Amino acid sequence: MAPTIRGLFGLAVAVMLVAGLAGPPHAGAAQTLNAYSIWPENWARPMFEEFERATGIKVNFVRFSSGEALARVIAEKNSPRVDVLFGGPVETFAAGIKEGIFEPYKPPTFAALPARFKHPDGQWVAIADDPLVFMSNNTFLKDNNLKPPSSWEDLLHPAYKNMLQMADARTSGTAVTGISSILEVHGRDETRAFEYMKKLRPNVQLYTKSGGGGTLPVGLGQAGAGIFFIVDALDTKAKGYDVSISFPKEGIGTAAEAIALLRGAKNPEPAKRLIDWATSPAMQSLFAKHKINFVPAHPEVPVEPSLAEVLKGTKIFPIDAEHAGANRKRIVERWVNEVLNPKP
Amino acid sequence: MRNLRALRDPALLSTVVVLWALLGLFVLYPLAALLGRIFWEDGQVTTAGLRAILTDPHQIQAVWNSLLLGALVGLAGTALGFLFAVTAARTNLPPPWATVLDAATLLPLVSPPFTAAIAMIFSFGPRGLVTWHLLGIKGYTVYGLGSTFFSETLTYFPLAYLTLKPILAAMDPNVEDMAFSLGSSRWRVFRTVTLPLTVPGLANSVLLLFAASLADFATPLILAGNSFPVLPTQAYLQITGLFDLRGGAVLSLVLLVPAFVVFLLQRFWVSRKYYVTITGKAGARSAIKSVAPWARVVLVGACLLVAAVVVYFYALLFYASIVVALGANHAWTLRHYQVIFTEGLKAIRDTLLIAGVGMPLGGLYGILLGYLVARQRFPGRQTMEVVSMINYALPGTIVGIAYLIAFNDPPIVLTGTAAVIVACYIFRYSPTGIRTTVALLSQIDPSLEEASRGLGAGTGTTFRRVTLPLILPAFFAGLGVVFIRSMTAISATIFLVSINWTLITVRILENMTELALGPAAAFSVLVVAIVFAVIAAISALLRQFRARGAVAVTSLLGG
Numbered sequence: 001m002a003p004t005i006r007g008l009f010g011l012a013v014a015v016m017l018v019a020g021l022a023g024p025p026h027a028g029a030a031q032t033l034n035a036y037s038i039w040p041e042n043w044a045r046p047m048f049e050e051f052e053r054a055t056g057i058k059v060n061f062v063r064f065s066s067g068e069a070l071a072r073v074i075a076e077k078n079s080p081r082v083d084v085l086f087g088g089p090v091e092t093f094a095a096g097i098k099e100g101i102f103e104p105y106k107p108p109t110f111a112a113l114p115a116r117f118k119h120p121d122g123q124w125v126a127i128a129d130d131p132l133v134f135m136s137n138n139t140f141l142k143d144n145n146l147k148p149p150s151s152w153e154d155l156l157h158p159a160y161k162n163m164l165q166m167a168d169a170r171t172s173g174t175a176v177t178g179i180s181s182i183l184e185v186h187g188r189d190e191t192r193a194f195e196y197m198k199k200l201r202p203n204v205q206l207y208t209k210s211g212g213g214g215t216l217p218v219g220l221g222q223a224g225a226g227i228f229f230i231v232d233a234l235d236t237k238a239k240g241y242d243v244s245i246s247f248p249k250e251g252i253g254t255a256a257e258a259i260a261l262l263r264g265a266k267n268p269e270p271a272k273r274l275i276d277w278a279t280s281p282a283m284q285s286l287f288a289k290h291k292i293n294f295v296p297a298h299p300e301v302p303v304e305p306s307l308a309e310v311l312k313g314t315k316i317f318p319i320d321a322e323h324a325g326a327n328r329k330r331i332v333e334r335w336v337n338e339v340l341n342p343k344p
Numbered sequence: 345m346r347n348l349r350a351l352r353d354p355a356l357l358s359t360v361v362v363l364w365a366l367l368g369l370f371v372l373y374p375l376a377a378l379l380g381r382i383f384w385e386d387g388q389v390t391t392a393g394l395r396a397i398l399t400d401p402h403q404i405q406a407v408w409n410s411l412l413l414g415a416l417v418g419l420a421g422t423a424l425g426f427l428f429a430v431t432a433a434r435t436n437l438p439p440p441w442a443t444v445l446d447a448a449t450l451l452p453l454v455s456p457p458f459t460a461a462i463a464m465i466f467s468f469g470p471r472g473l474v475t476w477h478l479l480g481i482k483g484y485t486v487y488g489l490g491s492t493f494f495s496e497t498l499t500y501f502p503l504a505y506l507t508l509k510p511i512l513a514a515m516d517p518n519v520e521d522m523a524f525s526l527g528s529s530r531w532r533v534f535r536t537v538t539l540p541l542t543v544p545g546l547a548n549s550v551l552l553l554f555a556a557s558l559a560d561f562a563t564p565l566i567l568a569g570n571s572f573p574v575l576p577t578q579a580y581l582q583i584t585g586l587f588d589l590r591g592g593a594v595l596s597l598v599l600l601v602p603a604f605v606v607f608l609l610q611r612f613w614v615s616r617k618y619y620v621t622i623t624g625k626a627g628a629r630s631a632i633k634s635v636a637p638w639a640r641v642v643l644v645g646a647c648l649l650v651a652a653v654v655v656y657f658y659a660l661l662f663y664a665s666i667v668v669a670l671g672a673n674h675a676w677t678l679r680h681y682q683v684i685f686t687e688g689l690k691a692i693r694d695t696l697l698i699a700g701v702g703m704p705l706g707g708l709y710g711i712l713l714g715y716l717v718a719r720q721r722f723p724g725r726q727t728m729e730v731v732s733m734i735n736y737a738l739p740g741t742i743v744g745i746a747y748l749i750a751f752n753d754p755p756i757v758l759t760g761t762a763a764v765i766v767a768c769y770i771f772r773y774s775p776t777g778i779r780t781t782v783a784l785l786s787q788i789d790p791s792l793e794e795a796s797r798g799l800g801a802g803t804g805t806t807f808r809r810v811t812l813p814l815i816l817p818a819f820f821a822g823l824g825v826v827f828i829r830s831m832t833a834i835s836a837t838i839f840l841v842s843i844n845w846t847l848i849t850v851r852i853l854e855n856m857t858e859l860a861l862g863p864a865a866a867f868s869v870l871v872v873a874i875v876f877a878v879i880a881a882i883s884a885l886l887r888q889f890r891a892r893g894a895v896a897v898t899s900l901l902g903g
Contacts, residue, residue, distance in 0.1 A: 034843055040858045060843040063854055067584025072839060074589065075748040081760060081842065095587040162485065163470065168570075171585030205470065206487050207570050209581065216462070216859060220671040222469035222486075232859075239859050240672040332586075340570060341402060 033270040034081065035061040036069045038088030039257075046290040051277055057270045065210060066092040067171060073262060074099050083265035084274055089173030090256045093124040094325055103263040107276045109298060116318050117256055117297045124258040127278045128287070128294035131254035131316045132177055135233040136225035137218050138242040148246035149225060152185060152196065160203040163224035165214030167207065168340075169332045173255060174211025176328060178227050179335060180319040181253035188323075190331075197339045207340065219243060229255075230310070234293040251315035256297060355804035360722055363713055367731050369756070370771045374746035375734065381749055382593045397594045403578060406595075410558055410575040411602055413489065417496045418554035422546055424497065424650065425504020431643040432505075433512035434538070441644070447876070448651030449502040451658055453825075454875045456832045456852050456868045461566035462861070463660045464495055466671070473660075487569025495563050498654065500556050504549040506825065507780050510817040511545040512538075514787060530636050544786045548779045555603050555737045555775075561835050575599050576739035580835075583741060596742035603737035604730070658872065665865035680862035684870060688851050688863070692870070695848045698765050699830035706770040707823025710777020711815055715807065717778075718785040719793065729778075735768075736775040740835025743772060748839045760842040768836050773829040777822015784818050785811075820882060827878060831871050 037044040041063045048059035064072065066088040073085060073096065085093070085102075096102060097119070106122035117126035134149045141148060144159040155164065167175035179197070186193040205223055208214045212232040217223040219241030228236075233245050259278050265271050277283050284296035288304035295303055295311070303311065383389050397403050431437065432445050467474045468486045475484040515538070523533045561576035568574060575595055583592035664670040668677050684692070716722070717729040735743050747768055751758035758764040792814075796806040812819075834849040841850050848867055855864035 041854055042858050042860075062841060062843055062846070064838070065584065065857070067587065068838060070587055071583050071589065071745060072748065074587075075745055075839075076752050076759070078753050079757075081752070099587075168581070168585070170581050205485070209565055209577075209585070210857075212857065212859070216856075216861065217465065217469065219859070220466060220469075221471045222465055235859055240669045242672065336402070 031056070031267070031270045032058040032060060033083045033267040033274060035059055035084040035086045035271075035274070036073065036082050037061045037063045037086045038066045038069050038092065039063070039086065043290070043292045044087065047278075047283060047286065047292075050283065050286055051274060054277065054282065055273055057273060059274065061086070066173065070096055073101050077101050077263070080262045080264045080266070083262055083267045083271035085260050085262060086274075086278070087127070087257050087259070089130075089177075090124065090126065090258050091173050091176060091325070091328070093119070093258045093260055096260070097123050101263055103261045103265065103268075105261045105272060105275060107272070107279045109276075109279045112299065113279070113297065114299065124260040125275065125279045126256035126258050126297040128257040128284065128297050129254055130229045130231055130257055130294055131311070131314075132174070132181060132227055132252045133230045133233050134225060134246045134248065134252075135215070135218055135228050135236065136244050136246070137221045137223070138244055139221050140224040141244065144224075148244040150246055150249055152182065152248045152250055154248075155203065155225070156199055160224055162203065162205045164200070164204045165206050165208055165217050165223040165226040166204055167211045167213065167227075168209055169207075169335045171209045172211040172213075174227070174229055174232075175207070176324070176332070177229075177253045177255045177319055179331060180324045181251070181317075183331075184253060184317060184319070185248070185250040190334075194334065194338055197335070198342070201339055201342075230295075230307075231293045234307075234310070238291070245310060247314040247316075249315065251317050253319045254295075254316050255319060257294065353803045355802055355807075356716075356720060356722065359712060360716065360720075360728075363709075363716065363728065364724075366709070367728065367771075370767050371731055371734050373756075374743070374750035377750035378593055378742070378746040382590050394594050397591050397598075402573065403595065406573040406575050406578045407598060409489075409572055410599070413493060413496070413564075413574060414554040414557040414602070416493050417500060417557035418550040420493070420497045421501040421553040421557075422504045422508075422549040424501040425506075425508055425549060426542070426546065427643065428501070428505045428647055428650075429508035429512050431640075431647050433509055433515075435640045435643060437644070444651065445647055448647070448654050449505045450828075450876065450879060451654045451872065452499045453502045453828050454832060454872050455499055456834075456849055456871050461495065461563060462856075463657045463664075464491060464567065466660065467657075485569075487567060487571075489568075489572045492564050492567045492572065492574075495567055496557050496560060498650075499560075499563065500553050503552050503556060503776060503825070506776065506821045507549045507552060507783060508542065508545045510780060510784055510821065511542055511787060514784065514817070515541055530639070541787070545783045548783045551606055552776060552779055554606055555733070558599055558603055559737060559739045561739055561741065576741070579739055580741045583745065589745065593742060593745075596739050599739060600734070600737055603733070661865050662869055664861055665869045668862065670861050670865070677862075680866035683863045684851075684866050688848070688867065691846045691848050691851045694762070694845050695831060696874070698762055698769070698845070698847070699827050701762075702766045702769045702830050703823050703827040705766070706774045706826030707777060707819045709770055710774040710822030710826075711781045711812070711819045713774075714778040714781025714818065715785065715811060715815065718782045719790065719811070720803070732771075732778055733775055735772045740772070740833065740837075741839075743768065744836035744839030747836070759840070760844055762845045765837050765840050765845060765847070766830075768840055769826060769830045769833070772836060773826045773833070774822055776825040777818060780818040780821045781815050784815050788814050824879060824882065828875055831875055 035048075039047075044061060044063060048061060052058050061082075069085060069088065070092050073080070073082075077099065085096070093102070102123045104119075104122040107125060110118060110122065110125065113126065117129075119125070134155075136148050140163065146157065146159055149155055166178065169175040169179055179193075182196060183190065183193045186196065206214070206217075211229060214223060214226040215228055215232050215236045218226050219236045219239070230245070233243070237243055237245065259275055261268065261271050261275060279298070281296075281298050281301045284298050284301040287294050287296060288307075293304075293307050295307070383391065428445060428449055432442055437445070465486055466472060468484065468491065470476065470484055470486070472484070472486070475481045475486075519541070520533050520537055523537050528536070559576060561580055564572075564574045564577045565580070568577065575598060579592040579595040579599075582588045582595060665680050666676055666678070667674045668679075713728070713732055717725055747764060748759060750756070751764055758767075788811075793806050793810055796810045797803075801809065832849060834847070834853060837847060838850060838853070841847055848871060852864045852867050855861070855867065
């Protein structure tokens, strides 16, 4: 009898052990993935929470500016710490391609997206679109009897002398999109575009390192106006700062925001599900709910009405990614030499 | 041969070995890993990146600008620190006043990134509170050398104060008394006795501030504007803007050259001067009488003026934390504090844990290394001193990326842990403790230690029983700086935070990105409060430990 009891006891222990060992993978079926987000946390967090609600997959993430995120991913490329690079302007992703940090992946919506919202091989795919706007401080406008600028020429007005803040082309996607816009409205005639930028230079108080860097100074009235992405501008307004948003009649550019799978990702399957979800209407129709003022990249998702109202009647053109990409380095260098620090 | 004989002392030998192992792992290895990435491509050495950078006139301009800024900040900050140190240690200030001085010098050290610069722009911008509303100056340009210099001097002069105060405080008034009794005037005593005795400290302070300015990137990032590029921001832009790690690293390495030159100059200059004011023979301390009553009024007045500027900035910061949106909606609210104690709680916990672990380790490392290089003879002593300064002299961006490259792949995987952040802080911010220890020891007669050894005590016992009580102020200075920096620094650790570990400063940066000035200010106020509480606790502890018969350990940090 005793041996049997001992045997049963031993068996029970063995079963428990096996169950215990086998347990974790099952319990771990609540999958997780890791991401670097370039979108600020107040936008990334609600999106990832919605994703977890929809799929049961938890996203652990840290937020970095685009340059820092890319520098980290490159430094970690032999042993990636995260699976996905989420959000951020396409040009950041373009710079990453030649470092070989991405694993091409085409989500189901790939075919439905317009060409400018995807890399042909699926190195990155767009999740949103972000047009540029002029944002000006209302007190400044009133003091100088000005209307919100409605033309690129308006920014040359002497009242703006030393009162504009714009982004630095060496560090900011906002600035590069801005320069591409100026090139575009001058019919890609570089000589004329650079003439304009040189004329604008005395009005620029500061070129900020990040695209949103000038929003607070404009909000506080330390600067009169600047060129910003619409999400940053509408955020400034929502924070209570008295600013106007306007568009130049000649037109202004827009830049896509993207997502990409990292090469060597340790959780490729959940990561792909996040990409599937983010590039589809499932995520992009939630922008409005969380007051994220991006324009959806997916053609089937309607623009949120109040955002559509702001954009109504404006002339917004996509930046030719190929042209911008091919000439970026040369144009930024020319900008540094002729506009930022002109040689005496 | 004396060098080698020293190594037969087991306590000394093992300490040297351990310190070299740590320096190798946390200073040399990451640097080597970074250099490997820069100069090694497809199995061969390449210098293309180096040449491209060094022939660019903009970058050359940035080199000169950095040197100019560093020199100005080094001199002005040291002068300001000396002013405060003399006032605190040589004017018999009543304790409450001394506390006010200590508090005012602590504040700028506790300046979390970006928020102070925002306060600066809010006050001195084209529509600034001071420039426009108060003085009515139109179109004032806040960006450039002037405001960067002003802001850095205000930020770093406390390092000079921390370096100089223990030296002045430890100086036996009897030395000055002798000069007085020989008929010297106060000014002459100051000029020929007090000032020369402080020279090693002054030199150390200029070096520390020069290097700190050279490596500082947050201040010029916001305030230098476009006409005054400096190396650390150029390096940062090169890496995060142009995605050019190689170019950015080359620019950072250029920074090592001036830092190293100043270091050698200082060694050469100071090592010829040999001052001992603390000997075993000192009698009772007499009262300090080196400052005339009118001079005391002037000194205290000048300090209060500087303190008022500092306090103004923090008052503004505090105000920003209790209104809905500074500059737009000035209704009172406690919402920002509610936000940081709910969403920000993890960052607060992580930061405190990391700072709490790094603090004692950093203090210990600082005095051990300082003691070894100042007092012991062993092969590679000078090299050890130089190596210990490297992480301090490099811009944080580079240190962060070097750590990331070195500790992401085997053999040593540390990324994602708190250990890598702690190590980064210790090896980057302990040089204050090291320099203070060296400066303090150069005042103390080695015969005290020789006597101990002559009576049969080993190196370990001598250190513990004789030297340690004498250099305790340096220990607390080093530990204080490591703690404060752990609470406020960001440039290196932004690359080391992970999904598991985050920091308050990263939250502040994030809040600034989201235009949430309120929570950013609230976090900053919290950081200031925590640092003050911890420093007060240290001071109280220090008073408990004050050994009878030892030199009165005048606490640096508010004792």
